[in-house]
Amino acid sequence: MTYHANEKGYYGEFGGAFIPEMLYPNCEELRSNYLRIMAEPSFQEEFHQLLKDYVGRPTPLYFAERLSEKYQTKIYLKREDLCHTGAHKVNNTIGQILMAKKLGKNRIIAETGAGQHGVATATVCALMGIQCVVYMGEIDIARQAPNVARMKMLGAEVRSALSGSRTLKDATNEAIRDWINNPVDTHYIIGSVVGPHPYPDMVARFQSVISEEIKWQLKEKEGRENPDYVVACVGGGSNAAGTYYHYLDKPEVGIIAVEAAGKGIDTTESAATSALGKVGIIHGSKSLLMQTPDGQITEPYSISAGLDYPGVGPMHAHLFTSGRGEFISVTDDEAMTAGLEISQMEGIIPAIETSHAFAIFDHRKFEKEDVIVINLSGRGDKDLQTYIDYFKL
Ligand SMILES: *Cc1c(COP(=O)(O)O)cnc(C)c1O
Secondary structure, eight states, rough: OOSOOOTSSSETEEEEEOOGGGGGGHHHEEEEEEEEHHSSSSHHHHHHHHHIIIIIEEESSEHHHHHHHHTTTTEEOGGGGGGGBBBBHHHHHHHHHHHHHHTTTTEEEEEEESHHHHHHHHHHHHHHHHHEEEEEHHHHHHHHHHHHHHHHHTTOEEEESSSTTSSSSHHHHHHHHHHHOTTTTEEEEOOOOOOSHHHHHHHHHHTTHHHHHHHHHHHHHHSSSSEEEEEEOOOOSSHHHHHGGGGOOTTTTTEEEEEEEEEOTSOOOOOOHHOOOOOEEETEEEEEEEOOSOOBBBOOOOOGGGGGSSSHHHHHHHHHHHEEEEEEEEEEHHHHHHHHHHHHHSOBOOOHHHHHHHHHGOOOOTTOOOOEEOOOBBBBGGGGGHHHHHHTT
């Protein structure tokens, strides 16, 4: 029994590649090459060199003393907020830009909702001198002006998606359309462990550097590689996949996933896919997604733009339905309160996505000798205005 993807990209019943025929050559080129390319010593060397010198890895594993004292358990924070660009997303975009180069591609496209993945993609394209087009819904462009400005500053072209609800799923549709029309020179950088095979597995492998580091860092600090629990917030699921990766098949390590309940799972404004989702196809893979009775994807809601996604990746759908992972949903209010607490107890202002993970202590008790690693997926600079408005700072 494994919780990793099989060679067809399935996690239990979830995953696969449900794509239009016209996209098949693109996905097939990637699928038939990604494992071989990733295994090449020259790829590994360049990837790890950039993670070290450009991203700033390894990120620290920090023992949060005051927080541990308050909740009477041992809490470590994996500091992905210290990565260049302020979150874990760049681990994946560095990996994928190197993949694109190996495949001989000279043009990158991406979709973005809140703009964080767009910025991480524009960053690595600038680094490599490669043309970059980012699709973004018209409404998101208006809501996320600072990230749009960052992408432009980095040299990317931001194209407005004008169809449908003019948000993330529409930007994704536009990106797929572009890829169908430009199969030879273009690589599509997907930003989370979602999309058709091989994306979920490839992105999880790039993000797995997080748990690879946790293993040796915890060994140094606690004398053992395995914590009792690993905890992460889940939007599409990439920072969580990286945090769980080397522990997936170790049943002695508990896996806790935190989703955004928005205004509450009994309201219409939520993004808690495990609580509200049903089996369906989203962005080319079989997973759990929030949908109407006739299968149309419903618009999610969360105060945190990065968790505002109507599905989860197939790894997480499998972790949920199999019972391997424990899923907790946290409301806007609980997350904001937890974010303020971490700021004032540890001197770290987290991204609002990450604040959701810190709210678990209101939902769940731990033993005094438990070792818990929480992935601090990103820093809160980008969310300052939301914190200011919420707390009337
Ligand atoms: C994008 C983002 C997330 C959510 O994406 P995942 O793929 O679920 O990791 C979480 N935290 C931060 C800081 C983000 O920027």
